[in-house]
Amino acid sequence: MSFDFPEMVTYLRTPLGDSVDVASMKILKESFQDAKDKNVIASPLGVLTLLAMESAGAEGENREEILRLVGTSDYKQLEDNYANLTKNFVAMDPSYLVLANKMYVSAQYTLNEKFSVVASRSYKSDVERVNFAEKKKTADSINKWAADKTKGHISSPVNEGTIDEDAALALFNVIFFQGHWHVPFNAEKTEKKKKIRVIKTTFIWWRLPYKEKGFRMVIVLPDEKNGLPAVVEKLSQRGILEDVFNLRPSGEEVALEMPKFEIQTSHNLNHILPKVNDNITLAW
The missing domain is CATH 3.30.497.10 (Antithrombin, subunit I, domain 2)
Known part of the structure; x- marks a missing residue:
């Protein structure tokens, strides 16, 4: 898919959003560590x-x-x-x-x-x-x-x-x-592939806006094949919004390949939430 990020898509940052961000990333980290299958939602x-x-x-x-x-x-x-x-x-x-x-x-x-x-x-x-x-x-x-x-x-x-x-x-x-994507993928270019082509760099960030106001998908990729735990750990310490709100249009045409996937996960919050509480600080 080739596109750029339209300037008309704007988002509002709030103290509540920051608080949800930090707690969410900590919950994600503990969910990731608690799960046997590391494909976690x-x-x-x-x-x-x-x-x-x-x-x-x-x-x-x-x-x-x-x-x-x-x-x-x-x-x-x-x-x-x-x-x-x-x-x-x-x-x-x-x-x-x-x-x-x-x-x-x-x-x-x-x-x-x-x-x-x-x-x-x-x-x-x-x-x-x-x-x-x-x-x-x-x-x-x-x-x-x-x-x-x-x-x-x-x-x-x-x-x-x-x-x-x-x-x-x-x-x-x-x-x-x-x-619905603000800039839809071209269905004619959809094809079956065994792997995704990724440019190697440090922390790849993609922001994909939806047509629905206020929503976007943010994709963060590690800089190496087995680098996901390090990404999750880093985001759990500071949240994701600081980096997301600093994202700017690349200024050039971007080719992005995304897989179609389905994930189901079951979490035991009795195990997860006490660990989150031990490592969280007040944000408001």
Whole structure:
């Protein structure tokens, strides 16, 4: 594909974006290190949104741990920021972006009314009471909700083995994005290849804007075949946005080859999040 980056595509940098950036890269690093298969996909925004929602019902040390991981010491600021973020995403055209949250509450418990109101108002979260001991029924309910919200694109996020019958509360987030390239690839030049041709240099960065306002794909390649761990480590220390916002059009025609790929990953956040919390600093 030959193209240049149009100057009309602009993006706004915010303190919340920087905070999400740093936490996201740390989650990605721990997910990468925790996974046996190093082809990893993670959705840190979904994780951070659920943690922000959970903090509304947490107190004391539990809330402090969540605030520290998300990257703030101010709960009110946290709720305001993530409420606005959720509101903006929910208002977008569902043909290309869907973000939805839902809480499943054990039938043995009554959800705190204040927490329920905040979850519904600030995070647009649905609430459903279930019997977690009925694992298949609960899994079927969750899968149906995910499929309905994403028009079938996310149809089976859980199975019976995922359900913990002793759970009191389970939080779920689904994100579906199907953007369109600002400068489309030429379908006539699509072909099967065994490998991708890459120019050897230090940290190759590509920024591919979408037609959908505010979205872009950023590709970062290592400077050697087995250099991905070093890239992930470096980005986890400083985030990615500083470099992304410093990117400028190359000023010349660029030939880019990208593969079509599919990745599925399952992460155990009970292993990952404590490691992230041990290595994160406040950003707001």
